[in-house]
Amino acid sequence: xxxxxxxxxxxxxxxxxxxxxxxxxxxxxxxxxxxxxxxxxxxxxxxxxxxxxxxxxxxxxxxxxxxxxxxxxxxxxxxxxxxxxxxxxxxxxxxxxxxxxxxxxxxxxxxxxxxxxxxxxxxxxxxxxxxxxxxxxxxxxxxxxxxxxxxxxxxxxxxxxxxxxxxxxxxxxxxxxxxxxxxxxxxxxxxxxxxxxxxxxxxxxxxxxxxxxxxxxxxxxxxxxxxxxxxxxxxxxxxxxxxxxxxxxxxxxxxxxxxxxxxxxxxxxxxxxxxxxxxxxxxxxxxxxxxxxxxxxxxxxxxxxxxxxxxxxxxxxxxxxxxxxxxxxxxxxxxxxxxxxxxxxxxxxxxxxxxxxxxxxxxxxxxxxxxxxxxxxxxxxxxxxxxxxxxxxxxxxxxxxxxxxxxxxxxxxxxxxxxxxxxxxxxxxxxxxxxxxxxxxxxxxxxxxxxxxxxxxxxxxxxxxxxxxxxxxxxxxxxxxxxxxxxxxxxxxxxxxxxxxxxxxxxxxxxxxxxxxxxxxxxxxxxxxxxxxxxxxxxxxxxxxxxxxxxxxxxxx
Ligand code: ATP
Ligand code: MG
Numbered sequence: 001x002x003x004x005x006x007x008x009x010x011x012x013x014x015x016x017x018x019x020x021x022x023x024x025x026x027x028x029x030x031x032x033x034x035x036x037x038x039x040x041x042x043x044x045x046x047x048x049x050x051x052x053x054x055x056x057x058x059x060x061x062x063x064x065x066x067x068x069x070x071x072x073x074x075x076x077x078x079x080x081x082x083x084x085x086x087x088x089x090x091x092x093x094x095x096x097x098x099x100x101x102x103x104x105x106x107x108x109x110x111x112x113x114x115x116x117x118x119x120x121x122x123x124x125x126x127x128x129x130x131x132x133x134x135x136x137x138x139x140x141x142x143x144x145x146x147x148x149x150x151x152x153x154x155x156x157x158x159x160x161x162x163x164x165x166x167x168x169x170x171x172x173x174x175x176x177x178x179x180x181x182x183x184x185x186x187x188x189x190x191x192x193x194x195x196x197x198x199x200x201x202x203x204x205x206x207x208x209x210x211x212x213x214x215x216x217x218x219x220x221x222x223x224x225x226x227x228x229x230x231x232x233x234x235x236x237x238x239x240x241x242x243x244x245x246x247x248x249x250x251x252x253x254x255x256x257x258x259x260x261x262x263x264x265x266x267x268x269x270x271x272x273x274x275x276x277x278x279x280x281x282x283x284x285x286x287x288x289x290x291x292x293x294x295x296x297x298x299x300x301x302x303x304x305x306x307x308x309x310x311x312x313x314x315x316x317x318x319x320x321x322x323x324x325x326x327x328x329x330x331x332x333x334x335x336x337x338x339x340x341x342x343x344x345x346x347x348x349x350x351x352x353x354x355x356x357x358x359x360x361x362x363x364x365x366x367x368x369x370x371x372x373x374x375x376x377x378x379x380x381x382x383x384x385x386x387x388x389x390x391x392x393x394x395x396x397x398x399x400x401x402x403x404x405x406x407x408x409x410x411x412x413x414x415x416x417x418x419x420x421x422x423x424x425x426x427x428x429x430x431x432x433x434x435x436x437x438x439x440x441x442x443x444x445x446x447x448x449x450x451x452x453x454x455x456x457x458x459x460x461x462x463x464x465x466x467x468x469x470x471x472x473x474x475x476x477x478x479x480x481x482x483x484x485x486x487x488x489x490x491x492x493x494x495x496x497x498x499x500x501x502x503x504x505x506x507x508x509x510x511x512x513x514x515x516x517x518x519x520x521x522x523x524x525x526x527x528x529x530x531x532x533x534x535x536x537x538x539x540x541x542x543x544x545x546x547x548x549x550x551x552x553x554x555x556x557x
Contacts, residue, residue: 009317011051011258015059015228024227024253029061032226033087033094034217036068037079037201039272040287040294041086043308043329047263050312052230053092063092064224066099070216072200080201082287086295090305101216102202104223108211109163111219111248112174112193116155120248121192122148123158124175128191131173134180135188141181142188148177162195165208169195176215178244186241190214214238218245221255229255232262233321261318267326267477268293274490283494284478290530290541291478291498301475302518302528302543307336326481330544337518337526337543342370342377345415345460346506346521346540348472350389352435352464355420358386363465366446368416380509384417387464389505391523394459395436397425404456406436412457415522419444419455460522467505470538473530474500510538518543 019027031052035041041049056063065087069075087094101108115121124131124147136142150158162172174193182188192215197208211219221229229242236259246254262270269275275294278284287294290301298308311332315324345368364384370377390406399407406412411421420438428434444451476498483493506521513519518528525545532539 010319011055011228011230011260011317012058014256014258015055018227018256019059028227029055029059030064030095030225030227031056031061031230032064032066032099032221032224034066034068034220035083036071036074036272037076037083038071038074039079039276040082040296042270042272042275042295043265043268043293043298044263044270045086046090046295046308047312047315048230048232049087049090049092050309051260051317053087053090053094054312055228055230061227062095064099064226065094066101066220066224068213068217068220069100069102069200069202070210070213072196072198072210076201082296086299089295089299090308099220099224100202101211101220102200104216104220105203105207105211107223108216108219109209112159112211112215113156115176115192115248116159116174117152119152120177121174122150122155122177123162123172124148124189124191125172128170128173131175131191135185136180137185142185144180145175145189148180148189159193162193162209163207165197167195169197171195174209176241176244184237184240186214186238187244190241192245214241215245218242218255218257219249222246222249222251225251225253226255227253229257231257231259233259233319234262235259261321263312263315264321264323265293265326265329266323266481267479267483269479269490277491278478278494281491283491283496290473291475293478300528300530301541302526303333304336304518307333310336326477333544334526334546337520339371339373341518341520341526343372343520343522344380344507344509345382345462346470346472346504346510346524346527347389347391347460347462347467348474348502348504348521348524349392350462350503350505351392351395351433353388353390353420353461354435354437355386355388355440356423356437357439360386362386363463366416382416382507382509383463383466384414385463385465388414388461389464389467390414390436390459390461394457395422395433397433405459406438406457411441411455412459413444413446413455414461415458416446417461418442418446419453460524462505462507464505466508468508468510468538470504470506470510470540472502472504472527473539473541474502475542476500504540506538506540520546 033049033052053063124145126145134143173191175189176192178187180188192212193209196210239257242257288296288300311329365381366384367379368382369379394405396403396407406422408422411419413419419441422438424437426434478498479493515529515531520526526543527540530539530541
């Protein structure tokens with residue numbers, strides 16, 4: 001088969017140009033993925049990871065992982081480890097070793113001193129509020145700080161004193177000396193170092209001044225020899241500052257910043273800050289709650305790395321912000337699992353059916369294929385017996401139009417078994433259904449000659465004799481797919497009824513599977529065995545439903 005050409009995008013076009021112009025030695029390509037270890041990665045980061053590592057692979061270059069750990073108050077090792085695990089799980093390999101912006105604190109400090117010596121940075125005594133208030137705006141120039149024209153010697157001395165811990169948090173900052181009237185507000189003497197008496201998860205108490213992202217990032221790129229520094233669109237206006245900072249680092253090759261649009265997916269929140277709030281407020285069970293759009297949540301939900309990578313490939317790289325419909329991600333996981341996983345029968349919300357003409361002590365072992373799309377997956381034996389379970393929603397006492405499932409007086413086929421006719425509904429005192437009585441047509445056993453009499457519905461079922469109890473988690477979206485930006489706080493929009501747990505009945509074959517195994521529950525969707533399973537009780541998460549034509553029909557009405 002011909003290999004599918006990976007869609008070429010505008011970032012590749014830029015890299016191709018650099019290659020044509022021999023901008024980097026040996027036309028090397030080195031990208032990086034630079035997460036801040038202040039939370040767990042989410043679906044948006046998947047896009048960034050696939051893009052950066054994808055380019056590294058495509059151009060036979062490499063990709064660094066660099067933790068942007070310049071804010072010690074919010075960062076920790078738990079996040080570092082989870083991020084590395086997520087990248088590995090997605091199937092990418094970074095160039096060793098793992099890098100940290102904090103590795104470069106000494107160099108960054110030297111670079112800042114160099115800027116001061118060039119007259120390109122100064123220590124400002126204004127408070128952060130004063131600095132903000134004198135920045136001006138789009139239509140007004142900023143106001144120069146009274147400390148802007150300190151001598152180089154004084155600046156060097158003060159900066160060193162900042163480093164030595166002589167001042168309190170916020171008492172002084174180091175600012176780049178660019179232009180307070182620059183049309184781009186970003187260029188109005190941005191702060192590049194601040195005082196923060198906080199213990200850093202790697203450097204401990206060695207430092208009490210920390211570089212800001214805008215300064216640390218370009219220099220870290222330069223130190224590592226990154227060629228293409230790919231980031232999201234909100235950094236576009238900061239690109240001049242990125243390039244400005246590079247002059248503090250006198251390397252012959254300069255990294256290039258290229259921006260692309262963030263990935264947004266309907267129903268999914270892609271902000272670590274908001275996700276943390278959800279975890280802390282307890283609306284979800286943790287970062288890896290299967291409803292969460294975090295990579296660990298998506299993984300636990302049962303998505304495969306292949307499906308996520310394929311998703312990112314299909315949506316491509318955009319230059320303007322947009323939102324991808326969650327249905328598209330769901331399509332990708334269905335496509336991936338369709339031929340890959342076995343199918344078994346599980347009744348999620350059971351009602352009991354008694355087959356009144358089937359002998360009490362008789363059982364039969366029926367042979368059912370594991371995946372009709374792939375014969376090589378073989379078949380299994382499924383026990384059939386007098387007492388079985390079917391799905392509650394597969395029965396209607398007074399059927400509506402076009403309901404072709406079980407209903408009094410009508411026939412349906414039990415998958416892989418017989419055609420049965422529903423004779424009677426037995427009720428409890430409160431009028432709820434106790435059990436349904438049916439009779440079997442013994443001439444219709446699947447696979448036997450002449451059995452192929454046409455009936456409209458085929459139902460999945462489980463023998464009550466051999467059924468395995470399983471808790472089944474069915475999920476709804478945390479945020480409604482047709483949510484509009486109405487200014488409401490996101491916490492108010494969260495669907496607190498997005499998890500329903502059913503006490504289901506699975507066929508015995510489920511006992512052959514382990515935590516992390518996936519399958520299709522026939523007619524119900526794709527599921528994975530969750531880590532909450534115990535010896536006594538299996539727990540399954542619904543990964544995604546099948547396309548439900550019945551529900552669609554209902555919605556149309
Ligand atoms: P958040 O707002 O969730 O904290 P962030 O951009 O601050 O996101 P970082 O850890 O700094 O998170 O991001 C690491 C990399 O991932 C950056 O290069 C960033 O541009 C990229 N990234 C983050 N969110 C998205 C997204 N939604 N789509 C594409 N790339 C993203
Ligand atoms: Mg960030």
